[in-house]
Amino acid sequence: MRVDLGNALETTPGLTTATLDRLDDRVAAAHERIAAGMADDEFGYAALNLPEAADPDAIYAAVDGFDRPEAVLTVGIGGSALGAATLSNALSSDVDAYVLDNVDPDDTRALLADLPLDDTVVNVVSKSGTTAETLANFLVVREAMADAGVDWTERTLVTTGEAGNLRQLADRHDLPSLPVPDGVPGRFSALSTVGLAVAALQGHDVEAVLAGGRDGMESLAGSLYESPAYAYGAATYALAERGARTNAVMPYAESLETFAEWFAQLWAESLGKDGLGQTPARALGATDQHSQLQLYRAGPPDKLVTLVRPTERADVGIPETELDGLAYLGGSSLGGLLDAEFEATEASLAAADVPNVRVEIDRVDERALGELLYGMEAACVLYGELASVSTFTQPAVEWGKKAARGLLGGGDFAEAEAVDEKRELRIE
Numbered sequence: 001m002r003v004d005l006g007n008a009l010e011t012t013p014g015l016t017t018a019t020l021d022r023l024d025d026r027v028a029a030a031h032e033r034i035a036a037g038m039a040d041d042e043f044g045y046a047a048l049n050l051p052e053a054a055d056p057d058a059i060y061a062a063v064d065g066f067d068r069p070e071a072v073l074t075v076g077i078g079g080s081a082l083g084a085a086t087l088s089n090a091l092s093s094d095v096d097a098y099v100l101d102n103v104d105p106d107d108t109r110a111l112l113a114d115l116p117l118d119d120t121v122v123n124v125v126s127k128s129g130t131t132a133e134t135l136a137n138f139l140v141v142r143e144a145m146a147d148a149g150v151d152w153t154e155r156t157l158v159t160t161g162e163a164g165n166l167r168q169l170a171d172r173h174d175l176p177s178l179p180v181p182d183g184v185p186g187r188f189s190a191l192s193t194v195g196l197a198v199a200a201l202q203g204h205d206v207e208a209v210l211a212g213g214r215d216g217m218e219s220l221a222g223s224l225y226e227s228p229a230y231a232y233g234a235a236t237y238a239l240a241e242r243g244a245r246t247n248a249v250m251p252y253a254e255s256l257e258t259f260a261e262w263f264a265q266l267w268a269e270s271l272g273k274d275g276l277g278q279t280p281a282r283a284l285g286a287t288d289q290h291s292q293l294q295l296y297r298a299g300p301p302d303k304l305v306t307l308v309r310p311t312e313r314a315d316v317g318i319p320e321t322e323l324d325g326l327a328y329l330g331g332s333s334l335g336g337l338l339d340a341e342f343e344a345t346e347a348s349l350a351a352a353d354v355p356n357v358r359v360e361i362d363r364v365d366e367r368a369l370g371e372l373l374y375g376m377e378a379a380c381v382l383y384g385e386l387a388s389v390s391t392f393t394q395p396a397v398e399w400g401k402k403a404a405r406g407l408l409g410g411g412d413f414a415e416a417e418a419v420d421e422k423r424e425l426r427i428e
């Protein structure tokens with residue numbers, strides 16, 4: 001993973017090399033704190049040990065019991081689905097991957113109608129084993145399998161904590177199961193059983209993903225000038241401090257669109273604390289040049305854009321044309337056009353004084369993805385240290401969970417009563 005901060009210097013808001021030099025002393029101190037947390041496998045910091053702590057053999061052993069399926073369905077939500085989905089949607093496989101990470105009845109019904117349930121592995125993932133959406137979806141999927149005459153106990157892999165509903169289910173029915181890593185919040189668990197079981201089922205090289213994570217580990221250093229991950233974390237923090245309250249992450253690769261969704265949870269749930277944080281906006285190049293770019297370039301000077309691309313990609317030629325007006329396209333290629341648009345958008349933002357950071361990987365493969373995921377996790381941890389926030393907790397999401405559970409009769413929660421006190425101003 002390579003980071004170029006050049007287009008974040010002297011912009012609005014912007015950085016200077018003097019700013020970064022001054023910040024580098026704080027990066028050194030933060031790195032010492034992070035290194036100590038990793039050394040002690042402290043809660044949260046343990047995530048940055050995953051490339052060495054993860055056990056690929058245990059993951060392969062857990063999935064080996066399933067013949068190569070036609071499809072794998074992940075039933076999870078948040079970090080229990082997005083890591084796996086990022087890898088599945090970035091890498092090609094003859095095993096189709098699907099995700100149920102919402103409780104939209106139309107979507108769930110349509111998906112179950114299309115799935116070859118007798119040749120699908122259901123990968124149900126929940127660290128807590130209590131997440132309503134995941135458990136509700138699993139109960140619906142299990143019934144659909146039974147209705148299809150499929151023995152769900154033969155088609156289900158459970159990844160969960162040491163206790164809770166899913167652990168009970170796995171123990172009761174002797175289901176193949178994998179543990180979730182101790183001390184690792186879900187949004188940081190892509191490089192563990194949580195994110196890698198699907199990759200193994202799809203035939204991807206799990207060791208290569210972890211090798212990429214180790215590349216990221218080895219790049220951590222006591223200076224932002226020696227660590228792309230820390231450079232990104234420090235620059236985004238400093239830009240936020242100077243008013244860049246939104247970080248639009250814009251990968252120029254369809255295969256990295258889900259990566260932006262994964263990044264959004266990582267950034268928002270880790271850094272949105274105590275009135276601080278930086279709003280991750282999900283964008284996609286070149287598509288959003290015809291959409292959100294107008295706001296990024298000419299809207300309020302309160303954002304930065306993170307432009308992500310692989311520097312190598314398979315390509316498709318653009319045929320020559322008889323139309324003079326399109327002669328510049330003929331004989332070029334889609335990849336050539338996409339790269340031209342990446343660089344043009346980058347320059348367009350710079351010309352409008354909008355800070356933008358370039359993040360590049362060689363190609364979208366297992367190792368590069370492992371390093372990219374690790375790098376953004378490390379960047380997030382560094383940002384959290386610099387911002388002095390509690391990076392690894394997410395207390396603000398609990399209120400709504402209690403309210404929803406109370407509305408469904410799942411307990412007496414004051415939050416549910418508050419729902420009835422909603423102010424109304426209805427316009428029909």
Ligand SMILES: O=P(O)(O)OC[C@H]1O[C@](O)(CO)[C@@H](O)[C@@H]1O
Pocket residue numbers: 077078079080125126127128129130131134185186187269394397
């Ligand atoms: O893996 P679990 O416990 O089902 O949690 C799923 C997701 O829900 C959250 O706990 C937020 O509610 C996320 O942090 C987590 O990734």
